[in-house]
Structure formats: structure tokens, C-alpha cells
Amino acid sequence: MKATPEALLQQVFGHAAFRGEQAAIVHHVAEGNDALVLMPTGGGKSLCYQLPALLRDGVAIVVSPLIALMQDQVDALRQLDVRAACLNSTLDADAARTVEQQLLAGELDLLYVAPERLLTPRFLSLLDRAPVALFAIDEAHCVSQWGHDFRPEYRELTILHERWPGVPRIALTATADPPTQREIAERLQLQDAQRFVNSFDRPNIRYTVVQKENARRQLLDFLQAHRGQAGIVYCLSRRKVEETAEFLAGHGIDALPYHAGMAADARASNQRRFLRDDGVVIVATIAFGMGIDKPDVRFVAHMDLPKSIEGYYQETGRAGRDGEPSEAWMCYGLGDLVLLRQMIEQSDSGPERKRLEHRKLDALVGYCESMRCRRQVLLANFGEDYPQSCGNCDNCLQPPEAWDATEAARKALSCVYRTGQRFGAAHLIDVLRGGESERIHQFGHDRLGVHGVGADLDARTWRGVFRQLVAHGLLDVDTEGYGGLRLAEASRAVLKGEQTVMLRRVAGKRERERSASGRATAPAIELAPADLPLFEALREMRARLAREQNVPAYVVFHDSTLRAIARDRPDDRDALARVEGIGAAKLERYADVVLEVLRNADETEVTAP
Missing domain, CATH: 3.40.50.300 (P-loop containing nucleotide triphosphate hydrolases)
Structure with a gap:
């Protein structure tokens, strides 16, 4: 082992402590064990294989279907002086050949690759000649045939276990219900892997x-x-x-x-x-x-x-x-x-x-x-x-209010039936509210007993009624025609007066505005008004550095790091090194320019009237 996980976390990534189960996962995989990790987006999944890659000898092969993410991850890792690269269709032949040479020479810590490329005989042959530290299978839910992002190539990733049984594997996903979790373990032959299931909650x-x-x-x-x-x-x-x-x-x-x-x-x-x-x-x-x-x-x-x-x-x-x-x-x-x-x-x-x-x-x-x-x-x-x-x-x-909509539901269902079960909600609402449109007269719906019986409710309320009747299975949608509404079997009990219907009351304009006004917008690090100009100056510095390197701004520094700098105003390298998100490489790369922005801000404030 090259160092402790905790030491590398601080030195490379600039974080003082792990979050949630990150520490347990990193130790488990770094020791050579398989893992199945379910963690919400933003929960720090990438760190769960990036750190073991630095702790183990050889290169970590990261399987990902996402070309945009590959390049973002590589850019971010290179900012930390981590030897990372990707192999995908965006590279020309010369660039791809250079990456392959780096792989064989042991000059990479992490290599991102699409499953289609990994499964080619050429790439598998390259891996036979390279020291592999671990395999990370990102977006592992893509293995599920019944999921929303099925990729057939993921089914063939069992070759990793069959061809390199001694190399640890970590499969990660942020989107998997219990059946999909079981399918991931079965399809990737990870039944014996330790499963780390974090809360899917995103409280922010x-x-x-x-x-x-x-x-x-x-x-x-x-x-x-x-x-x-x-x-x-x-x-x-x-x-x-x-x-x-x-x-x-x-x-x-x-x-x-x-x-x-x-x-x-x-x-x-x-x-x-x-x-x-x-x-x-x-x-x-x-x-x-x-x-x-x-x-x-x-x-x-x-x-x-x-x-x-x-x-x-x-x-x-x-x-x-x-x-x-x-x-x-x-x-x-x-x-x-x-x-x-x-x-x-x-x-x-x-x-x-x-x-x-x-x-x-x-x-x-x-x-x-x-x-x-x-x-x-x-x-x-x-x-x-x-x-x-x-x-x-x-x-x-803004807790919603329920109301007894039985009478409104019976009127709506009767209107669907009397008009022939072939019209959409807009026309049905017009009939119920006593409309006199040309279409209503054309079909004779102004002569029906349901014409005008719902004039006591506004169109917004009726839209909510019809939407919820469909949602509750009392109305069906004619999916083969033009989307007209028709009675479902469950509607019989309502029409016969044998079942009541409670619906969610549609919020009025005042309630909607009151709910909207309660939005939480305060960041984790709130800045005093006096610190806001410095924060903006730091953002401008970050944008300039990002343009010079042709990378996204957040790859240089996250907003939370800039807020911490603006709040704490570190006056030397040692103080800057203690800011969350600044590891050794970023300190070496950016300390001078950050400290210059801080000095200029102090001078501006001193000379301000």
C-alpha cells in the first residue's frame, strides 16, 4: 500500500474527512475485495474507486458509457496531478495510440473506457499485458434489461471476472430499485460482493x-x-x-x-x-x-x-x-x-x-x-x-387539502359516457361548464343533460379532477385513437353511488405563491455582504484560469471552496492548504494567484472611502 486512505484523501483531494460509507468502501476495495455500491448522485461515488486506484499497484480500468463524463473526470483528476486518461471515439488514432502506450508502460493510475471498446479483442489483449489494479463499472444499472438505460454491452462485462478473477471489481450506480439491484449482482457475477447501500435521499x-x-x-x-x-x-x-x-x-x-x-x-x-x-x-x-x-x-x-x-x-x-x-x-x-x-x-x-x-x-x-x-x-x-x-x-x-369530490367525479364520469367516450378533457370541461362552442353544437352536446352541470367549478379545478380520475384508474386513455377518455371498470361503483372519491384540491394562485416564497436558497457557507466582492473576484479568477486551460470552471475550484476562501481570507500557503477542496497539487498550482486576489481585495478595502 502506498499510503493510508485518509492521508491521500487530504493530500490529493483536499478533503479532511470521508462522507458516509466512503471510508469503508475505499478500505474494502483497496484490500482487493469486490463491492456493489449504491449511492445517490453527488454522494461521492467516484472517490470510491479513484482512491483505491491510487492505493493499489497498477491502473484502474473504469468502465463508463458516458463520453462527456469521462473527459470531465480526466480533466478534474489531472488538476490533482493524478495520471488519468480515457479511450473513446473522440480520440484520433495518434491520441489513442499514445494512451495505449501509457497503459502498457504503467504510466496511468486510471483509464476510462467505454464498454464497447473494452470488449474488443485488441483492448482485452492490451489488458493482458498491463498491470490492472481494479475494475470499476460505473452506471451499473445499465446492465438491467428492464431499466431505463439498458446497454446490452454491460451484459458481457462478466468477462472481467472470468478472465481476471484475482482483480477486484466495484460496480456503482445512483439509480436502482431493489429488483434492479438484484439483477446487477446476478448479471455481473457480484453475488458474493459486499453491498454498500447508502440512502438515496438528496436532502439538499x-x-x-x-x-x-x-x-x-x-x-x-x-x-x-x-x-x-x-x-x-x-x-x-x-x-x-x-x-x-x-x-x-x-x-x-x-x-x-x-x-x-x-x-x-x-x-x-x-x-x-x-x-x-x-x-x-x-x-x-x-x-x-x-x-x-x-x-x-x-x-x-x-x-x-x-x-x-x-x-x-x-x-x-x-x-x-x-x-x-x-x-x-x-x-x-x-x-x-x-x-x-x-x-x-x-x-x-x-x-x-x-x-x-x-x-x-x-x-x-x-x-x-x-x-x-x-x-x-x-x-x-x-x-x-x-x-x-x-x-x-x-x-x-404547503400541505395539500383533500376534498370530497364524489359529486364532481360522478358528473365527470357521466359526461365521458354521455359524449360517447371519445373526447379529451378540454372538450369535456367545456361541456360541463356549459360552453357554447361550435364543436359543442356540432356534436349536439349542448342538448345533453350534463351540459352546464359543472358550472360551479372553474376550469382549473375540473382539469385537476380529470387528471386525478385518470391517475386513480377511474378513467382510461384511448391510446389507440386520439387520446380520448373512456370509463374504466372501477368507475361503476362511483356512478352507482357505492364509492366516494377524495381528491387533492388544486392550489390557488395565493397558495402557489406562498409555497414558492419558501424556497431554500442559502448555501452551506453563507457570506457576509462585505465578502461578496471578494467571492466574485475569485470567480473571475477561476473563469480566467479555466479558459486558459480549456477546462470547466468547477474543475479548477468548486463554488464552496471559493466561498470558504472569501470567508476565511487565508493569508499564506499554510492557511490556504487548510481550506476544504485544496490538496497539494492545487495548492502548488494556484496558491500564488489566489493569494494575489486576496491581497488586492485587502488593498481595495483599505483604500475605499
């Missing part, structure tokens, strides 16, 4: 779900509290990505689109700007995000319902990787549910896969409609019991 993230009304305006209102901050806005379609990015840009927000239909160079340029500039908002389909290691994403907003609770958890997990307060906000409506059900039914998947996707969607809808603490519902889907209310979600901060 606030969860909020709102009923979709005017989605763009609602998004803009949400973003007012996040001006100048980095964030991700997810949309279901490419067209909506483009339109939303244009809308936000038109309202003074530095927003850029990202989707698979864009030209590759434009897509890469927008991703690069998001990663390397401060305060950029990326508007994207779910093609964006896997492997994004940007720690200071302050919010993730969903303009449409995701496809599963696992996907939602993974996407929201891209916020607040630095542990600072962040938000997960979703704008959700009945149209989202109708569209996703249609997409499932119209896909080429077999019956078993469709049933699974419907169950996953139902679980997410249950989360959206629940009146319980969001965190309790979310974590329960990953097999975790969260006994207390979190105090950091909309349901905790």
Missing part, C-alpha cells in the same frame, strides 16, 4: 410538482428566483426544446437548446458552454444529462412528465451535486399522461415490456398526485423507508 434538493396551466409562464415565474444560476429544463420533444429555449432567451435568460436532432457541432458547443460558463440554462430532451458532472446546477425543471420514477430521480439528481440547496420542479398535466400512454402502446415493445412501462409510469403519477411528503414517496420506490416528513418539498411546506 427541494421537490415541487405543479399543475400545468400556462407552462412557459409558470417556468418563467419559477426561474425568477434562479437568475444567473445554472440549470436544466427538460422537455419531451425536440420542437418544444427549441421553442422553450427561444422563449427563455427572449426574456433575458441565457438559455441554449440541446437535442439529438441538432447538428453535432452545435450540440457539442451548447453543452460546452453550459459546462464551462456560469449561469447558463440548457433546455434539453433526456438525450442530455447522463454523465454531466457539473456540480453547481441549481435547478432541474421538467416541462413534461418523465417516463418513470427512476428517470425522474436520475434527472433531478443532476441538481446540487455540490451539496448546496437546489430545486427539482415539475409542471405536469393530463396531456402528458395521455401522450406517454400513447407512446407506450404505439411502441414496438412486446406486451411484457409495455406492462412494465405502464407500471413505471403509474408509479411516477402516484408520486405526482400523492398528498404525502414527496421524499417519502420517492424513496419508497427505491425500497427505502423515510419515516419523518422532510420539510423540504411542496407537500411539507
Whole structure:
């Protein structure tokens, strides 16, 4: 062993102590044992294999499907003077050959590689001639055929155990419910590996779900509290990505689109700007995000319902990787549910896969409609019991009210039946509220007994009623037609007066504003007003250093490190070395320029009137 884990943690990474089970995992793998690690995004998974790589002789081979993350990780490790490289399709032949030579010469501590490349005979032959310290299999949930990120190549990674049985393996993921955890262990032959299951809770993230009304305006209102901050806005379609990015840009927000239909160079340029500039908002389909290691994403907003609770958890997990307060906000409506059900039914998947996707969607809808603490519902889907209310979600901060909606439900169900079970919610609401549109007259719906019987409720309330009736299985969606609503078998008891219906009351404007005003925005290290100019000067210094090296700013220093410097104002190298996040390499590389910024700030304050 080259040093103790604790000594290397401080010397290389600049951290005074491990978090959670990191210490146990690092010791376990460094001693040559296999491990299966389940840890939330931002929980420090990378350290669980990076430190053992430095503690063991040879090179750690890190299997990752994420090209963007590979380069980010390599950039960050090189800042720490760790010998790291990656092999992927972005390298030309000469660059790839150089990395291979470094591998064979024992000049690397970590080598990141995609599973497709690892499985080639050429690369396997290279590994036969290289001293391998360990294998790290990142994003291990990709092995699950029923998961949301299945990669068939992951099934073939059993070759690592079969070909190098003496080399320890560590599989890591942030997204795996109990069945997926069992499948990872089985498919990767890690049944005998020690399992480290950390809490999936991300306490720094606030969860909020709102009923979709005017989605763009609602998004803009949400973003007012996040001006100048980095964030991700997810949309279901490419067209909506483009339109939303244009809308936000038109309202003074530095927003850029990202989707698979864009030209590759434009897509890469927008991703690069998001990663390397401060305060950029990326508007994207779910093609964006896997492997994004940007720690200071302050919010993730969903303009449409995701496809599963696992996907939602993974996407929201891209916020607040630095542990600072962040938000997960979703704008959700009945149209989202109708569209996703249609997409499932119209896909080429077999019956078993469709049933699974419907169950996953139902679980997410249950989360959206629940009146319980969001965190309790979310974590329960990953097999975790969260006994207390979190105090950091909309349901905790502004407890929803239930109301006896039996009469409204019977009117809604009757309207569906009387109009022929083929119309969407918008038309049905118009009928219930006594509308006189041309369409209503065209179909004779103004002559029905249900015409106008719901005039006592506004359109917002009726939208909530229909959405929840679908969510509770009282109405079905015609997935083969145009998304019309039809009665489900369970609706009979309601129509016969044998069952009451309790629904969640849709929050009014005043309640929504009061809930929004309670957002937690204070960082872990709060700065006094007098320290803010120094913090901004340090951020400008960081941006300049990042541009000079062509790396993202957070690779140089995290915001939390700059806040600590601004608060503590270290006056020499020894004091700077005690700041969290500054190890030996960063101290050597940046001490002079940081201390110069501090001296200039002191001089400015002394001479200020």
C-alpha cells in the first residue's frame, strides 16, 4: 500500500474527512475485495474507486458509457496531478495510440473506457499485458434489461471476472430499485460482493410538482428566483426544446437548446458552454444529462412528465451535486399522461415490456398526485423507508387539502359516457361548464343533460379532477385513437353511488405563491455582504484560469471552496492548504494567484472611502 486512505484523501483531494460509507468502501476495495455500491448522485461515488486506484499497484480500468463524463473526470483528476486518461471515439488514432502506450508502460493510475471498446479483442489483449489494479463499472444499472438505460454491452462485462478473477471489481450506480439491484449482482457475477447501500435521499434538493396551466409562464415565474444560476429544463420533444429555449432567451435568460436532432457541432458547443460558463440554462430532451458532472446546477425543471420514477430521480439528481440547496420542479398535466400512454402502446415493445412501462409510469403519477411528503414517496420506490416528513418539498411546506369530490367525479364520469367516450378533457370541461362552442353544437352536446352541470367549478379545478380520475384508474386513455377518455371498470361503483372519491384540491394562485416564497436558497457557507466582492473576484479568477486551460470552471475550484476562501481570507500557503477542496497539487498550482486576489481585495478595502 502506498499510503493510508485518509492521508491521500487530504493530500490529493483536499478533503479532511470521508462522507458516509466512503471510508469503508475505499478500505474494502483497496484490500482487493469486490463491492456493489449504491449511492445517490453527488454522494461521492467516484472517490470510491479513484482512491483505491491510487492505493493499489497498477491502473484502474473504469468502465463508463458516458463520453462527456469521462473527459470531465480526466480533466478534474489531472488538476490533482493524478495520471488519468480515457479511450473513446473522440480520440484520433495518434491520441489513442499514445494512451495505449501509457497503459502498457504503467504510466496511468486510471483509464476510462467505454464498454464497447473494452470488449474488443485488441483492448482485452492490451489488458493482458498491463498491470490492472481494479475494475470499476460505473452506471451499473445499465446492465438491467428492464431499466431505463439498458446497454446490452454491460451484459458481457462478466468477462472481467472470468478472465481476471484475482482483480477486484466495484460496480456503482445512483439509480436502482431493489429488483434492479438484484439483477446487477446476478448479471455481473457480484453475488458474493459486499453491498454498500447508502440512502438515496438528496436532502439538499427541494421537490415541487405543479399543475400545468400556462407552462412557459409558470417556468418563467419559477426561474425568477434562479437568475444567473445554472440549470436544466427538460422537455419531451425536440420542437418544444427549441421553442422553450427561444422563449427563455427572449426574456433575458441565457438559455441554449440541446437535442439529438441538432447538428453535432452545435450540440457539442451548447453543452460546452453550459459546462464551462456560469449561469447558463440548457433546455434539453433526456438525450442530455447522463454523465454531466457539473456540480453547481441549481435547478432541474421538467416541462413534461418523465417516463418513470427512476428517470425522474436520475434527472433531478443532476441538481446540487455540490451539496448546496437546489430545486427539482415539475409542471405536469393530463396531456402528458395521455401522450406517454400513447407512446407506450404505439411502441414496438412486446406486451411484457409495455406492462412494465405502464407500471413505471403509474408509479411516477402516484408520486405526482400523492398528498404525502414527496421524499417519502420517492424513496419508497427505491425500497427505502423515510419515516419523518422532510420539510423540504411542496407537500411539507404547503400541505395539500383533500376534498370530497364524489359529486364532481360522478358528473365527470357521466359526461365521458354521455359524449360517447371519445373526447379529451378540454372538450369535456367545456361541456360541463356549459360552453357554447361550435364543436359543442356540432356534436349536439349542448342538448345533453350534463351540459352546464359543472358550472360551479372553474376550469382549473375540473382539469385537476380529470387528471386525478385518470391517475386513480377511474378513467382510461384511448391510446389507440386520439387520446380520448373512456370509463374504466372501477368507475361503476362511483356512478352507482357505492364509492366516494377524495381528491387533492388544486392550489390557488395565493397558495402557489406562498409555497414558492419558501424556497431554500442559502448555501452551506453563507457570506457576509462585505465578502461578496471578494467571492466574485475569485470567480473571475477561476473563469480566467479555466479558459486558459480549456477546462470547466468547477474543475479548477468548486463554488464552496471559493466561498470558504472569501470567508476565511487565508493569508499564506499554510492557511490556504487548510481550506476544504485544496490538496497539494492545487495548492502548488494556484496558491500564488489566489493569494494575489486576496491581497488586492485587502488593498481595495483599505483604500475605499
